[in-house]
Amino acid sequence: MRLTDDQMADIATSRGQSAATRRATVPALEAMLYQALPVLDHGFVRVIDYMGDDAAVVQAARVSYGRGTRKVSEDAGLIRYLMRHRHSTPFEMCEIKYHVKLPIFVARQWIRHRTANVNEISARYSILDREFYLPAPEQLAAQSSANRQGRGDLLEGDAALRVLDLLRADATLTYDHYAWMLNENNADPDRPGLSRELARMNLTLNTYTQWYWKTDLHNLFHFLSLRADAHAQYEIRVYAEAMMRTVDAWVPLASQAFRDYRLGAATLSAGMLAVVKRMLSGQAVTQPESGLNRREWTELMAVLDRPA
Numbered sequence: 322m323r324l325t326d327d328q329m330a331d332i333a334t335s336r337g338q339s340a341a342t343r344r345a346t347v348p349a350l351e352a353m354l355y356q357a358l359p360v361l362d363h364g365f366v367r368v369i370d371y372m373g374d375d376a377a378v379v380q381a382a383r384v385s386y387g388r389g390t391r392k393v394s395e396d397a398g399l400i401r402y403l404m405r406h407r408h409s410t411p412f413e414m415c416e417i418k419y420h421v422k423l424p425i426f427v428a429r430q431w432i433r434h435r436t437a438n439v440n441e442i443s444a445r446y447s448i449l450d451r452e453f454y455l456p457a458p459e460q461l462a463a464q465s466s467a468n469r470q471g472r473g474d475l476l477e478g479d480a481a482l483r484v485l486d487l488l489r490a491d492a493t494l495t496y497d498h499y500a501w502m503l504n505e506n507n508a509d510p511d512r513p514g515l516s517r518e519l520a521r522m523n524l525t526l527n528t529y530t531q532w533y534w535k536t537d538l539h540n541l542f543h544f545l546s547l548r549a550d551a552h553a554q555y556e557i558r559v560y561a562e563a564m565m566r567t568v569d570a571w572v573p574l575a576s577q578a579f580r581d582y583r584l585g586a587a588t589l590s591a592g593m594l595a596v597v598k599r600m601l602s603g604q605a606v607t608q609p610e611s612g613l614n615r616r617e618w619t620e621l622m623a624v625l626d627r628p629a
């Protein structure tokens with residue numbers, strides 16, 4: 322990730338300012354505020370603003386007049402109860418706003434999460450930076466044969482180099498054509514430039530875009546449960562992992578409850594639960610007579626850390 326001098330100066334100016342407030346603030350998140358957490362080769366996530374804290378969740382759940390009316394252990398217990406029983410609205414009382422820089426193909430997955438407010442950089446108005454995501458060699462994997470949405474073995478040697486060359490060359494070529502079509506500042510006075518809204522259409526999906534993304538804690542946890550999960554594509558998962566660090570700092574009690582009851586938890590169907598009960602009673606259960614199909618069986622054995 323490379324920020325320009327102007328961008329770093331803007332962040333430093335923002336971080337140099339402070340204001341007295343009666344609202345709840347969280348020192349650990351204040352320490353991270355505005356700073357860009359690097360993600361992928363040119364991307365980042367940074368917290369721009371937030372509202373509420375762990376106490377706000379508790380306060381809303383109790384509809385109380387004051388803050389911190391109980392002991393921390395009682396607050397933690399209530400937050401864990403709310404998370405365990407899938408209460409949602411107390412967590413919606415906290416909000417957070419991020420500035421994210423991400424490749425367009427990641428943005429396309431991310432934008433499917435509709436319960437957020439988004440404002441993306443306008444490539445009708447601005448010119449996108451000449452920055453493309455190129456996977457690190459350890460991410461250059463072949464198509465998985467077992468999982469149609471996943472990756473298999475790593476590409477190595479010449480095959481990996483060739484792929485990286487193609488990715489770099491295609492992105493560079495299309496960006497060169499983009500710049501040529503724009504003809505910014507009338508660099509070539511003998512021809513008109515194409516409008517930005519049209520010139521952008523040939524950029525590759527690994528070109529970086531940026532947006533402001535604001536959501537509440539309940540919907541953020543939903544996003545993170547899907548995107549910080551091992552099944553999520555690596556390129557969006559690393560953003561979710563960076564955001565988890567900000568959530569740990571912001572609402573440590575809720576974050577720990579989320580890690581315990583959602584992120585690190587597993588959901589078992591009634592059939593799976595029946596199999597687990599039979600196993601615990603000492604029965605030897607096999608897939609054909611378990612009542613589970615092969616895929617369900619494999620998923621259950623993975624959860625139980627047993628061979629399928």
Ligand SMILES: Cc1cc2nc3c(=O)[nH]c(=O)nc-3n(C[C@H](O)[C@H](O)[C@H](O)COP(=O)(O)OP(=O)(O)OC[C@H]3O[C@@H](n4cnc5c(N)ncnc54)[C@H](O)[C@@H]3O)c2cc1C
Pocket residue numbers: 433434435436437470540543547548552553554
């Ligand atoms: C591993 C993975 C693979 C995926 N693969 C594909 C794929 O192949 N193709 C594809 O198209 N998508 C795919 N998706 C996207 C996925 O189907 C969802 O669109 C995305 O995860 C957003 O989830 P969401 O709707 O729950 O989130 P949000 O849009 O944030 O919504 C949160 C919740 O609000 C409620 N909600 C929001 N809007 C509505 C509405 N209009 N009506 C009713 N309820 C609403 C729902 O309960 C929803 O769960 C994939 C996602 C993941 C994590």
